[in-house]
């Protein structure tokens with residue numbers, strides 16, 4: 001448990017998570033277990049000593065040097081997922097942990113192109129994750145949303161093919177998928193590589209988000225907005241462009257900030273460099289998220305507690321963060337009202353005690 005006096009308050013505070021890669025929930029234990037069960041060969045420890053054991057892999061996760069260094073482990077980790085039930089179990093294990101951490105609504109990413117590249121069918125991936133979401137809704141009372149991500153290290157053609165496949169299944173219209181995002185390597189590939197796909201999706205009214213301003217400068221954020229992104233994933237480098245920051249405040253664009261991820265990937269050198277205070281002071285709306293909890297040393301509550309330890313926020317500030325997380329969610333007005341009511345009820349208990 002963390003050292004903050006607010007731990008119990010933070011645990012019970014009704015949360016929304018908007019930045020969580022389901023494949024980022026592959027713990028070293030699960031990677032070794034599924035590799036064995038599914039007969040998938042992990043890298044030879046002779047050439048990559050991190051794969052010697054669960055312990056050595058866990059230790060290696062403490063020393064990522066950059067986003068791309070992390071991504072090489074992340075793509076390797078997901079290679080042990082073969083069957084629909086593997087995807088379901090992975091998703092449900094995340095939702096169970098999120099529920100324990102006080103998450104009431106979760107919008108989660110997945111990266112089909114990477115699985116397709118190693119021969120897994122779109123239907124296997126989507127049906128598996130959908131079953132995990134349904135189980136979480138029924139057994140835990142969570143509301144969930146699946147957001148499909150394009151990955152920037154693969155050619156645009158493969159994203160276009162995936163997009164067409166999702167459209168052919170009517171998956172955006174029938175509620176199977178709720179939005180589109182992009183992720184993976186930021187600096188390197190063209191900033192606007194999904195211009196065509198985002199224009200098409202915008203015209204269809206598909207909600208759009210994009211990883212931007214994590215390692216890349218603020219022009220990655222402005223390009224994402226130009227292409228139609230309604231939310232920005234990470235976005236911490238926004239503070240380098242005050243004019244763009246004003247626009248984001250004015251347009252009430254939500255940033256999905258991931259503090260422990262930023263530290264582990266060396267986007268900042270310590271947690272107090274994540275611009276939480278600057279965003280609060282400027283009126284930038286943001287939510288706090290775990291990104292890839294199995295790789296970055298913590299789930300959502302660990303991120304809330306780490307922020308509290310670094311910034312000593314007040315009940316009122318936490319209330320605003322929780323409320324902004326609800327208003328930036330891709331759910332019905334009715335569900336938003338319900339979630340806001342739960343936050344109000346929770347905060348009141350503590351304000352009376354304070």
Ligand code: HPA
Nearest residue numbers: 021183184185211291292
């Ligand atoms: N950034 C970009 N792509 C990702 C990340 C991230 O933090 N996590 C998983 N894919």
Ligand code: ZN
Nearest residue numbers: 021183211291
């Ligand atoms: Zn991410």
